[in-house]
Amino acid sequence: MSKKVNVLLSAYNGEKYIKAQIDSILNQSYPNVELYVRDDGSKDGTLAIVREYEEKGLLHLEAGENVGFVKSFEWLIANGGEADYYAFSDQDDVWFEDKIKMAVEKLEHARENVPVLYFSNYDFYDGDLNFMAHRDGRTPNISFVNSLVDCVSLGFNSVFNRKAKDMVTEQMPEKSTGHDWWMYMVCAGMGEVIYDERPTVKYRRHNNNVSDGGYSFIKFQIWRFKRFFLNHYFHHIHEQIKEYSELYNGKLTPENQKALALFTRDGFHPLIALRKVFYPKKLRQKVVDEIFVRLVFLIGRL
Structure with missing residues (x-):
């Protein structure tokens, strides 16, 4: 049996794009993936869309009140089921079909007794999912000190091991500015961070100009x-x-x-x-x- 990967997706007013993202997760080439979705008090049709998948047994759904994306993702970290690895997911991107497979291949060679974070490169796409540009291919500066003042891993391209999940859950932060940033700090300080130069995500930007952050x-x-x-x-x-x-x-x-x-x-x-x-x-x-x-x-x- 292949190692299990649980995907953690926090949704909020994402009815326009969330179906494409859910489909890309459910259609991963990797065989052992489960999807956990927490709706953060959406006011549009997001919850109804996700419920359709839940009724078919395709994902796990928690319909919660609006607590903000950081606390919503923290809830998912603590309640996202049992697995060997965990992946963050935003609601408006689309994953390449081998994203999880590529992450697991890298993580399998890492130590199991320390927190390990994997994150990948990505490509820019517009709101209609038309290709815009490749992200800067330079290898990012990864270090503990960097993690204190910068977050090089982004939620949508991050996969982490069970040890990292357990460490964060055991001492859940109260003042974290981002679930992805906190996970990067934990792994950079006490474990290992792996960067994959291969793109694995269609990062949807809702404007027409591209820089490293997706802006002119x-x-x-x-x-x-x-x-x-x-x-x-x-x-x-x-x-x-x-x-x-x-x-x-x-x-x-x-x-x-x-x-x-x-x-x-x-x-x-x-x-x-x-x-x-x-x-x-x-x-x-x-x-x-x-x-x-x-x-x-x-x-x-x-």
């Missing part, structure tokens, strides 16, 4: 500014790092403990800010992002 350059800079400087973004990231330290510091290597201590300091301290600014290891993926995050350190926003 100008739109991406506007998005970046709004995200980083509105709604206390850096405060939330700092709180996430602090909670991670409270839960896992004792399980980290001395080197990672030292790095974590640096990035969890409260308040603005000029010498600490300078140590962050001149931190000797690469933190982000691109030069412009590297400069940006170090400027953020300099002004004491993170």
Whole structure:
């Protein structure tokens, strides 16, 4: 019997696209896949669409109240059944038919006694699922310190082992900014992260321009500014790092403990800010992002 993979999909007002995604999951070439869907209080026809699949015995459905995507995915992690591996899924993408097969092939060679995260490359498609572009093929910078300030794995391209699932479930975070980011931090700090340069997902973007984030350059800079400087973004990231330290510091290597201590300091301290600014290891993926995050350190926003 092949290893079992449970797919965890949180849905919210996704009636336009969710059927295509569910079909792509159910039609995986890998033979042992189960789908768990939690509806996060949809107001449109999403729940009715998913119920049709449930009535046919094709998936497991939880109709919940609206708690937001992070808590919805956390519920799925804790209640997504018994399996060897688990995969996150968004509601509006489409998976290549060999996505799970490719992930399992990589994960089978990883250690079982530590949390392991696999994530893959992906291609950009428009709202009508017309091909737009290949994502930048560069191998991402993967490290524990990177995981504190950046999330290189995205939910829709992530598959993780049972050990990772159990560790997150045993100490479910209260201040996580993203289910995918928290899983990346756990695996980067205490286990292994595997990147697959092969695309496995049709990442649906609902605009006509493509950058690494799916936006044109100008739109991406506007998005970046709004995200980083509105709604206390850096405060939330700092709180996430602090909670991670409270839960896992004792399980980290001395080197990672030292790095974590640096990035969890409260308040603005000029010498600490300078140590962050001149931190000797690469933190982000691109030069412009590297400069940006170090400027953020300099002004004491993170």
